[in-house]
Every structure is written in C-alpha cells, then in structure tokens.
Amino acid sequence: MVRESGHISALNSLLAENTQVIVDYLMTSGRLAIILLDTQGTILDCNSFFMDNAGLKEKPIGQYINAFLAESLPAAGFGETRIYQDVRFSFVLKNSLEQTIAGHMMDIGNRRIIFAHTFRHTNNEMVAKISHFTDELTDLTRELNKKNRELESANVRITQLMNTDPLTGLANRRQLLQRLDVEISKARRHGYPLSAVMIDIDHFKSINDTFGHDGGDRVLAGVAQTMRSMCRKEDIVARFGGEEFVLILPFSPAASTLECAERIRKAIQNTSFEGISSQVSASFGVTLFSPDDTQDSFLKRADDALYKAKASGRNRTELNEVP
Secondary structure, X not given: OOOOOXXXXXXXXXXXXXXXXXXXXXXXXXXXXXXXXXXXOEEEEEOHHHHXXXXXXXXXXXXXXXXXXXXXXXXXXXXXXXXXEEEEEEEEOOXXXXXXXXXXXXXXXXXXXXXXXOOOOOHHHXXXXXXXXXXXXXXXXXXXXXXHHHHHHHHHHHHHHHHEOOOOOXXXXXXXXXXXXXXXXXXXXXXXXXXXXXXXXXXXXHHHHHHHHHHHHHHHHHHHHHHHHOOOOOOEEXXXXXXXXXXXXXXXXXXXXXXXXXXXXXXXXXXXXXXXOXXXXXXXXXXXXXXXXXXXXXXXXXXXXXXXXXXXXXOOEEEEOOO
C-alpha cells in the first residue's frame, strides 16, 4: 500500500479540481497504463498503453475489472472510501507468456482511476512517479487557469465593445437602454427623482461639410469628453446616435438638472476644437420621470423639449414638465 504523502495529497487535490480535463490528459499519457472505473468496478475507459500491454484490440468498456486482475478485489472494496489500493493485472498473451501489470487504484470523485506499469514499482518509486505526474498536472492546471483568465478578460473586452461607442468612449444606445431600464425600476420603486437630458450639437451637418468628417469626429469626441467630465459617477452619459447624446441623472430634480445642463452647454460653447474655426454649440431638452412613464415616453418628452430648444434659436436649454 502506498502511504498518503504530500505528493499523493497534492495529486488527489488536483484530480478533484478540473477533473475531466485532467482525466483527458492522463488518458493520452504514454508512461502509465490508465484505467477509469465506476465505483462498482466497471471499466469506463482506458488508454492505449494499457491496451498494448494487455494485448487488447478494443477497449474493454463495460467489462468488470476483476476479469483482468490476477488477484480479484472484492466487490465491497469498490465501494470503500480509500485513497489508494494495490492492484495487479495478469494476461496470457499470444506467445503464451504471462504479462503482469501492477499499480494502484485511487478515488476521483464518483469514479476510480488506476495507475499501472509493466513492472512492479516499489512504494518509493510509485510515489516518485506520482510526484512527477503531480508536477505535470500542476503545470496543466496553471495553464488551464491562465486560459480561463484570458477568456474572462476577452469576455469583459467583448462586453465593453458591445456596450461602448467606439468614437466617444461613451455608453452606446444599447447600454443606455439597458441601464435606463434599471434606473426607471429603482426610481419607480423608491420614489426618488430621475431626469433625462437630450442633447443635439447645433448645425452639425455644416461642421461636417465645412471641416470634413475628421473635424466632425473631433467635435463629437470633444463634446463627449466635456459632458463626461461634468457629470457624476452615477450619471449615465451616452451617445444616442449621430450628433445626439443623452444624460440620465438619478436623484436629480428639475432645478439641479437644468443647472447641470446649462453648465455643460456653456462649457461646449466656450470650448475651442482642434481644426474648427467656428463656434460649436448644442441644444438641450430636459424632463423628469413620471411613475407612469415607459422608456419611450420618458425619452420622447426629453426629445420634445430638445425640439423646442432648437425651434427657439438653438444653443439653449428647455424643460418639458411632466403633464
């Protein structure tokens, strides 16, 4: 019987972690015979090393392991909870010579796995073998964990790309509507004020026609940066599409929202944009959330206020109060 050592304990721990990946790895190993059993001793799988040494052409899946053992294990032994048991196989090959394979069996979740070789290992040799396997499996686990971290990082990056406007770095329309749904639910449940501000850059087509699309992109990015720098962390700052932007301000009543909109409007008006010789301005439409609002009605009321601002001469802020 192999005594439970630090190496065996480490191997047992590794087998419990990422079980299927490690079993798949062991099945491709050419150093040891590997046989996977259920708790009743039925063979579930084996590797080619075992088949070659046993003279088998096909995997004996479904057969009882005692059919291959020189010294049969009692059926009750397969139900016991033991770290290791000695096992020894005996086969009569075509040349009538007996081939002996010896090794050890251990628990792996609700299955058993046998490590065996064509000659009998001493306890120290078997522990050394297991130590080497443990090192390999540790490297495999580390690589698997690294790949998992890379996958998680890639998923985070993909989510960011899906939710972010690439030009301005702001939330895109998709992310805006997802987060707005959450804010509406919270405002309706807790009764705190929630404001929406719709913003449109004035005469943006003229900016594009005069200074080119690169110039227009610089204006969009600059306006976005101005808005983001003047809003709170909890505010939603999003590009709605084209030259339109939306602000969602939780815990912000009408007076505070109008003050915020005016600060941003004046900052845009007083900003010089690279390569743009004319003044850039924007119009703002403000509204407050009503418990009866949907996303569409809430944003539509802000858009109506924006339309009023543009119709009244642009570069101004208008409030559309809740009916």
